[in-house]
Amino acid sequence: MKVVKRLSDLRSWVAATKARGEKIGFVPTMGFLHEGHLALIRQARSDQEVDRVVVSIFVNPLQFGPREDYREYPRDLERDRRLVEEAGADLLFAPSVEEMYPSGFATYVEVTGQLTSVLCGRSRPGHFRGVATVVAKLFNLVCPDCAYFGLKDAQQVAVIKRMVEDLNFPVKIKVHPTVREADGLALSSRNTYLSPEERKAATVLFRALKEAEEAVKAGEREARVLQEKLSRTIQAEPLARLDYAEIVSWPDLEPATVLLPGMTYLLAVAAYFGRARLIDNLLVEVQG
Amino acid sequence: MKVVKRLSDLRSWVAATKARGEKIGFVPTMGFLHEGHLALIRQARSDQEVDRVVVSIFVNPLQFGPREDYREYPRDLERDRRLVEEAGADLLFAPSVEEMYPSGFATYVEVTGQLTSVLCGRSRPGHFRGVATVVAKLFNLVCPDCAYFGLKDAQQVAVIKRMVEDLNFPVKIKVHPTVREADGLALSSRNTYLSPEERKAATVLFRALKEAEEAVKAGEREARVLQEKLSRTIQAEPLARLDYAEIVSWPDLEPATVLLPGMTYLLAVAAYFGRARLIDNLLVEVQG
DSSP: OEEEOSHHHHHHHHHHHHHTTOOEEEEEEOSSOOHHHHHHHHHHHTOTTOSEEEEEEOOOGGGSOTTSSTTTSOOOHHHHHHHHHHTTOSEEEOOOHHHHSOTTOOEEEEEOSHHHHSTHHHHSTTHHHHHHHHHHHHHHHHOOSEEEEEGGGHHHHHHHHHHHHHTTOSOEEEEEOOOBOTTSOBOOGGGGGOOHHHHHHTTHHHHHHHHHHHHHHTTOOBHHHHHHHHHHHHHTSTTEEEEEEEEEETTTOOBOSBOOTTOEEEEEEEEEETTEEEEEEEEEEOOO | OEEEOSHHHHHHHHHHHHHTTOOEEEEEEOSSOOHHHHHHHHHHHTOTTOSEEEEEEOOOGGGSOTTSSTTTSOOOHHHHHHHHHHTTOSEEEOOOHHHHSOTTOOEEEEEOSHHHHSTHHHHSTTHHHHHHHHHHHHHHHHOOSEEEEEGGGHHHHHHHHHHHHHTTOSOEEEEEOOOBOTTSOBOOGGGGGOOHHHHHHTTHHHHHHHHHHHHHHTTOOBHHHHHHHHHHHHHTSTTEEEEEEEEEETTTOOBOSBOOTTOEEEEEEEEEETTEEEEEEEEEEOOO
């Protein structure tokens, strides 16, 4: 596996790959890889539409707020390199901040409106602008035919799909289901922040989501009732500090009032456990 | 020459062209073509780096303000089609507004800071956001290796170059000098708005710029003196209503105070003649 840090070296590899008529699959990550990332790399590796697999590792400062965890976000490039290679990637791109955002950088990509004003968009102003901007940059550098994102970051998936459609990026977005621990906790690099007690408490997110999903299956159609159920369950956990618990339409993220048959909804939660802010979600299709 | 209106048809042509290993040169325009546009198409046609030439014609609503001339902007696709073909293009892309901005469109590309806050950026809020967004879309659709822009829109050139560098578009930007009438008036589709008297009066823009350039050559280094000279000359023309007359560094567009040897400056003017808002500029390199 080739490891590349310079933009110019990546460009040469991409140009040569494209010149051979080979298709590129791309998995953008912030590193400190877990099984969720590796599932994306394996999905790309086994994708019939793809000949070569590129993984990027870049902790993108633009998507962190001033009081967020950019500095302490976990990093381990040597371990990541090994995992990416084992998962079957052809190239690992790990640029520096200086190469990605040189002095004078001034251009941003922003998905406006509903998609970025609810859920994490409300809690983390500027976050999705940072995400859209770095993904646009990476798409222009890697020139992928397909790119792979995890559904754990469901709002990110909706934002990236909107950006790709609106700006006509010639990239097919493919989504992988959330990978979970045996007890249901969604894998996240931020889980490393958790103390053993917080780690146990954090299972409340998935438990709350499953309860709400069961309630929908049992016939509950009032979004307000479901949201209160979600909130109550999470707030009953003493180590959890609720950020949000919401039910929105998928993939438009419009607030739901009464769940309609045949429609799909996103049950989305975010909460702090100590200094770790964790998110999780479930997509629920309402039976007709 | 192929004429294409649908995004999907363009994508097919681009994919087939790229699959043959051919390089694409691209001239984006708003149509109602004049010799300035044709010079860009001929530049692309004779460019050794390019195999195929694509021209787009799209009056981009996003770059017009609410009180600007989007509706009355001149259009003549049949005449344009003939001119583009004669200039040697391989494909003319003329999409509808509905294809470019379908319902739900929400993503914008914005170059922030100095480049878009001075000159036309001040007079036309949102204009360069509209320009950057549509050019990003067109780049993703046409996938050009080289794109050609006229220096008449000098600030646009600076903004597009910044966007290409910041978002890592794999596109080389090539610039063509301003094409002028015999009496110095810069060619512009908006010149068609001018009455015969306004047409004559409009030559004051180039005359003022040449005077200021002469003053620099004669040793004047005070930006304030040069700007006053520019403004006075334009304001002396009764049919002209001055928008701005400024001297800024090139290509950063920082305000100039004392012109420094070895540096290049943009002398830029904008004025209304009747309902036509016209712009013009000269790049001046200060001798050491």
